[in-house]
Amino acid sequence: MTQPNDLFSHAARGSAEQNAPLAERMRPRTLEEYVGQEHLLGQGKMLRRMIESDRLPSLLFWGPPGSGKTTLARVIANATSAHFIFFSAILSGIKEIRDIVAEAENQLAYRGQTTILFVDEIHRFNKGQQDAFLPYVERGVFTLIGATTENPSFEVIPPLLSRCKVLILNPLGEEELVTILRQALADRGRGLGGMELEASDESLAAIADYAGGDARRALNTLESCARLSRGEAIDLSAVQEAIQQKPLLYDKGGEEHYNVISAFIKSMRGSDPDGALYWLARMIEAGEDPLFILRRMVILASEDVGNADPRGLQLAVSAMQAFQLVGMPEGRIIIAQAVTYLATAPKSNASYAGINEALAEVRRSGSLPVPLQIRNAPTKLMKEAGYGKGYRYAHDFLDSMVAQEYLPERLSGTVFYRPKESGYEKSIAERMEWMKKRKIEQTGEGS
Numbered sequence: 001m002t003q004p005n006d007l008f009s010h011a012a013r014g015s016a017e018q019n020a021p022l023a024e025r026m027r028p029r030t031l032e033e034y035v036g037q038e039h040l041l042g043q044g045k046m047l048r049r050m051i052e053s054d055r056l057p058s059l060l061f062w063g064p065p066g067s068g069k070t071t072l073a074r075v076i077a078n079a080t081s082a083h084f085i086f087f088s089a090i091l092s093g094i095k096e097i098r099d100i101v102a103e104a105e106n107q108l109a110y111r112g113q114t115t116i117l118f119v120d121e122i123h124r125f126n127k128g129q130q131d132a133f134l135p136y137v138e139r140g141v142f143t144l145i146g147a148t149t150e151n152p153s154f155e156v157i158p159p160l161l162s163r164c165k166v167l168i169l170n171p172l173g174e175e176e177l178v179t180i181l182r183q184a185l186a187d188r189g190r191g192l193g194g195m196e197l198e199a200s201d202e203s204l205a206a207i208a209d210y211a212g213g214d215a216r217r218a219l220n221t222l223e224s225c226a227r228l229s230r231g232e233a234i235d236l237s238a239v240q241e242a243i244q245q246k247p248l249l250y251d252k253g254g255e256e257h258y259n260v261i262s263a264f265i266k267s268m269r270g271s272d273p274d275g276a277l278y279w280l281a282r283m284i285e286a287g288e289d290p291l292f293i294l295r296r297m298v299i300l301a302s303e304d305v306g307n308a309d310p311r312g313l314q315l316a317v318s319a320m321q322a323f324q325l326v327g328m329p330e331g332r333i334i335i336a337q338a339v340t341y342l343a344t345a346p347k348s349n350a351s352y353a354g355i356n357e358a359l360a361e362v363r364r365s366g367s368l369p370v371p372l373q374i375r376n377a378p379t380k381l382m383k384e385a386g387y388g389k390g391y392r393y394a395h396d397f398l399d400s401m402v403a404q405e406y407l408p409e410r411l412s413g414t415v416f417y418r419p420k421e422s423g424y425e426k427s428i429a430e431r432m433e434w435m436k437k438r439k440i441e442q443t444g445e446g447s
Contacts, residue, residue, distance in 0.1 A: 023219035025190040026183065027071050029078055035183075036068055036176045036215075037169055047167060051079050056116065058137055058144040060152050060161070063169025066214025069147035072169070073118040076145070083107045083115040085142075089124040097132050104142045115142040122146035123155035130157045137163050151324050171213025171289055178204045180215050181222050192226050199225075199234040206239045212287030260286075265296060269304045273343035280339055284332055294320040297338055308348035308423035315341050346423025354417040361411065368408035403439035 028034040031041060031051065040047040050056050056076065061069040077084035085100055104115035122130070137144050137160070144164065148155060152166055172180070181204050184191040199222075207225070211218035224242040225234045232238075260282055267275030283293055298316040305312035319338035323331040377388035392402045405412055419429040 022223040023216040066216040067169040089121040123148040123150040177208035306348040308346035403442040
């Protein structure tokens, strides 16, 4: 620990802070300075209450780079009365844990002070290294706060995961990033306020789009723009020069966002892989959240491909899971594979239309009674009331198929699902027609 009279160390630290990148200098120190993650830190929200009451359980912060995980840990360190230790999985290993345990035990024994251990990049520890934390978390020697960019379900061992509450940090939105940029432009102590730079709204929006939810990237880009500005205002051309690419017109919260995602979905629906790839590239280059794109693809796989090719939904879900494992930039290949598959797959919206028709019927007719023969009858009273009477168990019949009414009496014969003559759904339509004939034969009725 630096002693108060160690002037050289103090001066060196001050010089290092002044020369640190803007993103490091502008790290929030208090909850009031922290921007974003309102679902966790808004007034009355869970994490804010934990911090303000100084009662924190073991936590895992899961979020993309630049979403504020390490910064949040520093805010907690400034707010808590606990002894706080920062620990990097990149720079430290098992041998340091013994020293931390001894330090935590001494703090508790001699000062009555609990310890919070923050482990940055916790996913970089292997199973054996993560195991080393378990007994001390279990015994309450320290409270663990881990930060990871990777899915904890895959990267954190189950025993440790079960002892921590996972809090998801979202990529910062454009408004939040612009707020952070304006704070940096105005701050004379730690930011760029001394340069008295003006920045247009469109230039800050372009930086925010380029940053893709990453505050560190946004602030580093702003710092580059400031160096290139030569004391002049930061405009769109300055941003273009700083990032060496043309900022794309793509307002994530406005009309162009919806225009581009609409063009992307409609290209896949219209079986145009080239159009779909182009609009995908537009979104990737503009910094759109890839998981937003993948979620829309999962919806399309059911809504527009459906049972014409049931593998479409499997591939879309697999693509989302694979992307979460790999991330960018390689993840673009995974997304592109799923896009070209869905765009060229046979199409059917029969399932989508079917559930919409069924919902409309429920809203019209309300809670119609369940036919007695398919009601559950777990008690003697219910059996005596006729519940389950006459139920025909499908597997007792040829081809495990039996003619039996499953709809409420008032809706008997209603059809919601109408498979199309496209892809695998053509086979479904043929099987449904065959089943209909078999059921007619069972009942002995005519067509």
